[in-house]
Amino acid sequence: MPENGQDVTQITLFHGVDTQFEISEVPVEVSANTVLVRVNLATICGSDLHTVSGRRGADVPCVLGHEAVGTVAAPTDLHSADGKQLHEGDRIVWSLTTSCGGCHYCVTKKLPQKCETMFKYGHAQCVGEDTLSGGFASHIQLKAGTAIYKIPDTIQDAEAAPINCALATVINGLETIGTYPGETAIVHGAGTLGIYAVCYLREKGYETVAIVDKNAFRLQMAKQFGATHTLNADTTSAEDISTILKEVTDGHGIDLAVEVSGAPSALPDMINWSAIGSRCLTLGYVYPLDNIPFNVHQLVTKCITLQGVHNYHPTVLKTALGFIEKNRTRYPFAELIGKTYPLSEIDDAFTHAFRQDVIRIAINPRTN
Structure with missing residues (x-):
């Protein structure tokens, strides 16, 4: 559950080009067939910049942010993609999209990332059960059909945050x-x-x-x-x-x-x-x-x-985790994040990201 027993969480709403983000508190409804995640760290992807600049459209209001890592915050009946039970406190990363596993694209084309009923985190209008659907928030709610993997203890949040999109x-x-x-x-x-x-x-x-x-x-x-x-x-x-x-x-x-x-x-x-x-x-x-x-x-x-190629097969996320774990002493993955901002400074974070004087800008909802 959200910290201090509260039943509300903070989200940042994007309302359109040339407008500031709105920080809002919304209620949290815990469900056993979803995974409530407390966001540890989220990074601003190039596609987030495309949306904010108006280079591509978005159904607004929405909670942006799809590159993220977090901690399971409530009991759930869902399991990780490799069949492991998920527990409160597990640090996880998740696929950018959901998939049904049974449609034409999932089965025949072997492109579950193009599932006919696909849901894409950080790209959906903030309404109803999709309210907690983006990473620029204190919590995100993962749906059934999401490929979820536990993050090895050796990998830092800063090393893992960009991998569920970029890597x-x-x-x-x-x-x-x-x-x-x-x-x-x-x-x-x-x-x-x-x-x-x-x-x-x-x-x-x-x-x-x-x-x-x-x-x-x-x-x-x-x-x-x-x-x-x-x-x-x-x-x-x-x-x-x-x-x-x-x-x-x-x-x-x-x-x-x-x-x-x-x-x-x-x-x-x-x-x-x-x-x-x-x-x-x-x-x-x-x-x-x-x-x-x-x-x-x-x-x-x-x-x-x-x-x-667009998006990725969800099983590749496990490969990405393994690549970081194997090579983290060879390459300075954490240094790809140039600066981290609190959620309250999301407008400043995007202004900085547009300057492109660092590789990635991060947002930490757990700092003030």
């Missing part, structure tokens, strides 16, 4: 398109997804992993996560980047290109930089934008495989 999405995408040791790779975008992609590829045996961004701080951070070449698109033209990549690949071009920036220039540039027989993965176009022209002749004549 899980990256791993799902890379598992879908395939990774092969000894290949070369380029990552377009040095935000959280791009940095995760770099270290994941390095651990998969990639000796050359270049990364492109316009933000010098982010490129410097990417080096700490294994980037072998950092290319600043603000000072280096796409043509010069192509020349550099040809030099480091014996003239062939890149084997695997990963787009996580959402930049309109990313896809056409990656097609140009890619080698014959290469693969191109795109994850970052998660907001509506105009059509992007690119060289389809190159796509065809280079025999490039182009793959789009």
